[in-house]
Amino acid sequence: MVDLSVEIIVSEILTRVPAKVVGRSKCVCKEWCALLSTQEFLRVHANRSLNSSNQRILFVGDHSISVHPINVQSGVYGPSTIVSFPFNDISIHSHLNGLLCLHLNNTSELLLWNPITRAYKHLSKPDCHGFFEHNSDTIGLYMDAYDDYKVLHVKCRCRAFVVSIYSRKIDSRRNIHFITEPEYVNPTFSWSTGTLCCDTLYFTVASAMLEIKMW
Known part of the structure; x- marks a missing residue:
């Protein structure tokens, strides 16, 4: 041997x-x-x-997620595994590489959850970092050049943006300087969840007058 x-x-x-x-x-x-x-x-x-044998497809329901193995080449998926959400009364705001960013509607907390391993990580801290408001906040997920999983949290408070980045690798959060058009701070504007494309996060910004901008 x-x-x-x-x-x-x-x-x-x-x-x-x-x-x-x-x-x-x-x-x-x-x-x-x-x-x-x-x-x-x-x-x-x-x-x-990334091999097809390791790929999974998620079907999201009101109280659980159905996880199926999928053959990417044929599009055929196998028997499901039912996974319950880790908490009640949640909303899914973003996802990337199998991780979901969840909002706890009762407490306004954010967390990252892996439905395959069932592991989750609270992103909100007692100092109010990471707490999410439906009408004025948005989220974007991305990977940086060092393969660190990042959560970008844009908050509009008192007609000013407060933007922070959470690092999964070092489990910490820092505020960053954020520049955008002044009118976008107006509460009549709403921001979509961030969409990652070619290493850049894009947000759709829309006003009550249905004018749409891309940031």
Whole structure:
């Protein structure tokens, strides 16, 4: 019997397993944790996860999500797994790479949720960072150049924008300077959820007069 080196196990086996298994494997030892956290491993794992055998399609209902494996080439999907939402009375505001950004309607909190692993992360803090208002806030999700998952939160408060970016990698939030047309701060304007295209987030801004702008 041939013993496999740690490098072979990581590069040829663990790059092909689901993300949930990778997360558990980081607990084996410090060496595994370090190897599974490198940018090269994350890049290879992400590329191999794009194989049709690893793709899933979600059908969202009022109280649960139906998860189906799907063959991208044929368009055929397999038997479903029913996943309940982690909380009652929620709204889905955005999604990217399998993660959903949810709004808890009762408390105005935001959270990221992975319906495959059932794991979730609260984005709202006691200092009111991350709390979402339906009529004046919007959300955009994107990945930066370092493969860090980011949540852009645009808030309109007292006729001024307060914009923050949450980093999933370091679990922190920072405010950024935001420049846009002054009239867009007017409460008569509404902003759509951000759409990611070619590494840029786009928002549709519409007024009560049905005038539409792209930011």
